[in-house]
Amino acid sequence: MSVATSKPLGAARRWKKPPFIKRPLLRWGLILGALIYLVLATASIEVNWLRVYEGLDRGWRFVLAFSQPDFISRWTDIREGMIESLVMTVASTVVGIAISVPIGLGAARNIAPLPVYLICRGIITVSRALHEIIVAILMVAIFGFGPLAGFITLSFATIGFLAKLLAEDIEDTDKSQAEAIKSTGGSWLQWINYGIQPQVMPRLIGLSMYRLDINFRESAILGLVGAGGIGATLNTAFDRYEFDTAAAIIITIIVIVMAAEYSSGVIRARMQ
Amino acid sequence: MLQIKQLLKRYPTGDLALQRVDMAIPKGQVVALIGPSGAGKSTLIRCVNRLVEPTSGQVILNDRELTKLNSNALRVARRRMGMIFQEYALVERLTVMENVLAGQLGYVGFWRSFLRKFPQSSIDEAFRLLDRVGLEEMIDKRADELSGGQRQRVGIARALIQDPELLLVDEPTASLDPKTSRQIMRLICELCEERNLAAIINIHDVALAQMFVQRVIGLRLGEIVYDGPPTGLQPDVLTEIYGEEDWQATIEKVDEEDEEEAAAAAVAVAVVVEEGVGS
Amino acid sequence: MAVTTNNYGTKVWARRTSAKQNAIWLGWFSGTALFVYCWQQINVATTWAFVWDAPRIAGDLVSRAVPPRWSYINELWLPIWDTLNIATLGTLLALFMAVPVAFLAANNTTPSKLLIRPIALLIIVSSRSINSLIWALLLVAIIGPGMFAGTIAIALRSIGFVAKLLYEAIEEIDENQVEAITATGASRLQVLVYGIVPQIMPAFAGITVFRWDINIRESTVLGLVGAGGIGLQMQANLNVLAWNQVSTILFVILIAVIISEWVSAKVRGAII
Numbered sequence: 166m167s168v169a170t171s172k173p174l175g176a177a178r179r180w181k182k183p184p185f186i187k188r189p190l191l192r193w194g195l196i197l198g199a200l201i202y203l204v205l206a207t208a209s210i211e212v213n214w215l216r217v218y219e220g221l222d223r224g225w226r227f228v229l230a231f232s233q234p235d236f237i238s239r240w241t242d243i244r245e246g247m248i249e250s251l252v253m254t255v256a257s258t259v260v261g262i263a264i265s266v267p268i269g270l271g272a273a274r275n276i277a278p279l280p281v282y283l284i285c286r287g288i289i290t291v292s293r294a295l296h297e298i299i300v301a302i303l304m305v306a307i308f309g310f311g312p313l314a315g316f317i318t319l320s321f322a323t324i325g326f327l328a329k330l331l332a333e334d335i336e337d338t339d340k341s342q343a344e345a346i347k348s349t350g351g352s353w354l355q356w357i358n359y360g361i362q363p364q365v366m367p368r369l370i371g372l373s374m375y376r377l378d379i380n381f382r383e384s385a386i387l388g389l390v391g392a393g394g395i396g397a398t399l400n401t402a403f404d405r406y407e408f409d410t411a412a413a414i415i416i417t418i419i420v421i422v423m424a425a426e427y428s429s430g431v432i433r434a435r436m437q
Numbered sequence: 438m439l440q441i442k443q444l445l446k447r448y449p450t451g452d453l454a455l456q457r458v459d460m461a462i463p464k465g466q467v468v469a470l471i472g473p474s475g476a477g478k479s480t481l482i483r484c485v486n487r488l489v490e491p492t493s494g495q496v497i498l499n500d501r502e503l504t505k506l507n508s509n510a511l512r513v514a515r516r517r518m519g520m521i522f523q524e525y526a527l528v529e530r531l532t533v534m535e536n537v538l539a540g541q542l543g544y545v546g547f548w549r550s551f552l553r554k555f556p557q558s559s560i561d562e563a564f565r566l567l568d569r570v571g572l573e574e575m576i577d578k579r580a581d582e583l584s585g586g587q588r589q590r591v592g593i594a595r596a597l598i599q600d601p602e603l604l605l606v607d608e609p610t611a612s613l614d615p616k617t618s619r620q621i622m623r624l625i626c627e628l629c630e631e632r633n634l635a636a637i638i639n640i641h642d643v644a645l646a647q648m649f650v651q652r653v654i655g656l657r658l659g660e661i662v663y664d665g666p667p668t669g670l671q672p673d674v675l676t677e678i679y680g681e682e683d684w685q686a687t688i689e690k691v692d693e694e695d696e697e698e699a700a701a702a703a704v705a706v707a708v709v710v711e712e713g714v715g716s
Numbered sequence: 717m718a719v720t721t722n723n724y725g726t727k728v729w730a731r732r733t734s735a736k737q738n739a740i741w742l743g744w745f746s747g748t749a750l751f752v753y754c755w756q757q758i759n760v761a762t763t764w765a766f767v768w769d770a771p772r773i774a775g776d777l778v779s780r781a782v783p784p785r786w787s788y789i790n791e792l793w794l795p796i797w798d799t800l801n802i803a804t805l806g807t808l809l810a811l812f813m814a815v816p817v818a819f820l821a822a823n824n825t826t827p828s829k830l831l832i833r834p835i836a837l838l839i840i841v842s843s844r845s846i847n848s849l850i851w852a853l854l855l856v857a858i859i860g861p862g863m864f865a866g867t868i869a870i871a872l873r874s875i876g877f878v879a880k881l882l883y884e885a886i887e888e889i890d891e892n893q894v895e896a897i898t899a900t901g902a903s904r905l906q907v908l909v910y911g912i913v914p915q916i917m918p919a920f921a922g923i924t925v926f927r928w929d930i931n932i933r934e935s936t937v938l939g940l941v942g943a944g945g946i947g948l949q950m951q952a953n954l955n956v957l958a959w960n961q962v963s964t965i966l967f968v969i970l971i972a973v974i975i976s977e978w979v980s981a982k983v984r985g986a987i988i
Contacts, residue, residue: 180534180560182553183577206801212864220859227858249761256754259747294973296937298849299966302954307774309766312758386849389941393761399850403857411854415846422845486899515901526896530914539910543901550906592896599900 227408234416235409239398243414246395247421250384253315253394258377260316261323266369268324269331276335276361285328292325297383301392312393319380319387326379330372331365338364367433374429381425385418438464438635439485439603444494446480446659454480456659457494464602465633467626469646469667472656473679478639481656482605485637486518487511498603516543519596521625523608525588527595529581533572536580536591537563540598559598566594570624586617593625597632604629604636611641618642622649643670781963788964792946796972799945802863802938803931806870811924814875818882824894825886825912836879843876848934852943863944870931870938878927885919886912922984929980936969 186192236243271277271285297318304314338361346360388396395414402411439462446455454477462468470478483489485496487503496503503514519540527536541559542550549555555563567573570590580588589609596604609625610618622638626649629636640646646653647667655663655670655678662677663669672684718733732740819825821836851869859865889912897911939947946965953961 178561178564180563180576182535183532202804206805209798209801210805210863210867213860213862216860217864224858227854249757252754252757255750256758259751290974291970293977294933294970295966296933298937298940299950299969303777306777307770309763311761311763313762313767316758382845382847386847389849389853396850400853403853406857415850419842419845423841426841488895488899512901512903515899518899520896520899522892522896524892526890526892528893528897528910528914529890530917531910535910539897539902540900542897542903542906542910547903547905547909550902551909595896595900605899 223406227412230408230412231416233409234413235407236413239402239407239410242398242401243395243410243417246388246398246414247417249312250381250394250396251421253312253319253384253387254377254381257316257319258323258373258380261320261376261380262327262373264320265324265327265331269328269335270357272328272332273335275338275340276357285332289325289329289332292321293329297322298386298390301387301390305391310391310393315384315387315392315394318392319383322383323376323380327369327372327376331369334365334368335361371429371433374432378422378425378429382418382422438462438499440495440497441481441485442495442497444481444484444496445492446477446484446489447492454659455484455491455494458656458659458661460654460661460664462603462635462637464635465629466652467629467636467638467650469650469653470637470639470656471641471643471646471653471678474641475658476656476678477659478656479607480659482520482607482637482639485603485605486515486520512543516599517601518603518605519599519601521589521592521596521604521606521609523611525580525585525592525612527580527588527591530579532577532579533567533583533591534563534576537567537594537598540595543599562598563594566597569628570594585613586621589613589617589621590624593621593628597628601634604634604638606636606638608639608641610645618645619648626650643675777959780957780959783960784964784967785960786964788961789968792949792965792968795939795946795949796968798863799935799947799972800932802866802870802935802943802945803928806867806935807874807924807928807931809867809871810874810878810927813871814878814882815920817875817879818886819908821879822883822886824889824891825908836883840876840879840883843872843874844880845876846873848873848931849937849941852938853941856942861942861944866935866938866943866945869943870935873934874927874931877930878923881923882916882920885916885923889915918987921987925980925983929976932976933973936972 184192186195268285268288271281272289274282277285300321301314301318304317308314308317342364343356343360346356351359384394384396385399386396388394388398389400391397395418399411399414402408402414441458441460444455444458445453447453458477458481470481472478480489484491485498485503487496487506491504494504498514498517501514503511506514528539531539535553538550538553538555538559541555541563544559545555564573564576567576570593572587572590572594575583575587580591583591592609604625606625609621613621622645625636625638628634638646638650647670650667653663653665653667653670654661655674657678663674675684676682718730720728720730722728730737817836817839820827820832821840823829823833826833826836848869851872852866855865855869859868893915894907894911897907902910935945935947937945937947937950939945939949940951942948946969950962950965953959953965
């Protein structure tokens with residue numbers, strides 16, 4: 166009140182939006198740093214505008230190819246590649262989930278002892294850090310060309326995704342529910358089954374559906390390094406500038422992803 | 438000043454929320470709108486500023502037919518109708534000052550509001566209103582740091598900076614404790630008196646309504662079933678509005694509390710008047 | 717849950733009714749059958765002789781890769797810098813395009829649910845369905861190899877991701893705040909800036925950092941198809957089977973990804 170009364174009547178009181186970062190030195194330092202970085206980063210990209218200009222024509226041909234995709238001329242390749250992609254997707258998701266669950270349990274700090282926790286977290290970190298395609302290269306080198314390498318790659322990638330999110334979910338569970346089950350004198354497995362599982366099950370199912378979707382999208386590139394699936398056909402199509410075949414493959418991928426997303430939405434809604 | 442004629446609202450689900458409601462409110466009158474949940478109170482005040490589009494009927498503010506306005510004219514009309522909400526409806530991640538200045542959005546252009554460069558007159562008025570509602574210390578706090586009562590005061594300041602002729606108030610006290618509820622109701626009614634504003638206040642709490650307003654309208658299933666002074670709310674009237682219940686206790690309680698309240702109110706008003714003069 | 721009365725008049729409790737139980741068995745059965753079929757497909761396409769040889773090959777690989785050639789790191793600083801720039805600039809570029817798409821796609825802000833929203837959703841699903849490596853493959857074919865193609869590829873893939881998460885955030889905002897701003901007589905744009913933007917700012921920042929983190933990982937492999945970054949070095953070393961340099965690169969990638977994940981987690985933690 167004293168603030169109000171001490172102001173002389175009619176004096177203009179200024180108001181400015183308080184800045185997001187209070188300390189002016191830090192604020193201007195960050196802005197300046199960001200600007201310098203942007204300039205340096207942009208400068209590091211060399212653009213050959215002549216090449217880009219020439220490419221526009223090819224780009225336009227590619228866009229046009231979408232209006233008349235060619236499913237026919239390489240139909241056998243497309244069909245076999247797609248089936249192989251789907252097969253790898255399903256098999257690797259199932260195996261991936263089966264391995265993720267124990268690792269996820271082990272990586273949850275509230276139920277696992279420290280050594281187990283560290284090992285499981287280590288596996289998750291490595292799996293997440295290495296891009297699928299890098300793993301696929303190694304797997305092809307070890308197991309030879311073909312869908313087996315792709316299957317192992319995707320299973321390994323699934324672990325990093327699913328086990329991490331499952332572990333985080335378990336760590337977020339309601340402690341009192343788990344405690345109540347423990348207090349009944351059940352064994353460790355009973356405790357997990359009654360105290361933890363009901364809390365994380367809906368999300369685990371949702372995440373598994375989501376991972377199925379991701380695995381399919383990833384399976385489309387594994388063929389680039391010889392690990393099976395539609396990627397090999399797609400790569401060939403690009404190499405020969407057969408944009409209409411490439412468009413056909415891409416459209417097929419999009420349609421399958423959309424169908425998978427739609428059906429997983431339906432399943433998740435029914436699970437709730 | 439405000440006339441509502443044959444106002445009817447049917448929701449797409451088929452529910453008839455308002456059944457040809459008629460009412461007229463003169464300048465400076467504060468009206469409490471009471472009724473059970475689902476009686477159409479919220480729909481009614483939202484039909485006035487067309488946050489909800491009425492199905493048929495007329496809303497006339499100062500000889501201007503609101504239901505026929507195009508979107509630009511509607512925005513101009515909305516500037517003169519301040520609205521106060523149940524859950525405050527402040528933009529929680531903006532500061533108190535920005536929330537109050539949001540009431541000026543209808544008056545300034547997009548870029549000025551985007552860059553937060555409001556005219557000095559608006560800023561002066563915002564400072565004055567924040568002093569008046571007792572929040573001068575909170576100006577640069579974020580809205581989600583405030584308590585319920587403080588938030589509703591910001592909501593009131595935001596409505597008043599619009600320089601309205603009419604206040605539409607939707608359950609202003611529903612999320613507040615009993616003491617804060619009274620303070621907020623009192624503040625709203627005092628401000629209406631100071632500025633000679635008309636107001637429609639939706640309110641659940643019959644006792645609170647009787648305490649502060651000159652006129653009560655009872656709504657049931659989208660129809661007006663009572664329109665008169667607060668003293669006329671006898672048990673049979675309340676039964677008609679809300680249904681069978683023992684109303685005697687409510688009414689007696691109000692009478693007792695009124696006496697205590699009157700004494701407390703006298704003190705509070707004196708304090709506020711001093712403050713008002715001071716600023 | 718099902719309670720039935722048996723012949724002796726005792727109430728019997730079972731978790732599910734028998735019809736529901738049968739449906740669940742059927743689900744498991746068809747799921748297992750599908751998995752077996754998929755596995756069979758992989759089995760047929762695999763030359764098992766190679767697989768049995770895998771442990772020896774893997775051992776051989778490891779012996780060549782370990783110890784990594786640490787001195788090679790000095791040649792990797794520039795590629796790492798390029799990789800970082802591809803990810804950062806790609807993310808920034810994506811934001812510029814994703815924000816309008818998100819507002820057009822969200823149910824409560826789209827100008828037209830029948831015409832514009834489906835188009836925005838199609839943009840999102842197309843961008844999401846196609847892996848950044850495929851985008852890179854395409855762009856290398858169109859505008860030639862280099863970081864520019866990589867940056868654009870990252871941007872194109874990120875649009876869908878950012879726009880999807882952002883439009884879901886927009887649909888979850890508190891409508892009361894929007895209604896309050898509308899009631900002051902504000903224009904559509906003002907309602908957007910005062911009522912909606914402040915509410916989605918934290919989600920926006922979180923999504924951006926999250927995607928940046930993913931993009932670091934993705935941009936490490938773009939070089940495999942010629943789109944710049946550290947993947948180029950990896951491809952070169954793989955071609956000459958210089959496994960001790962490949963392992964150095966893998967180590968660097970691992971560290972870079974762990975750092976970016978840590979930064980991203982910190983920033984997101986600070987926002988929420």
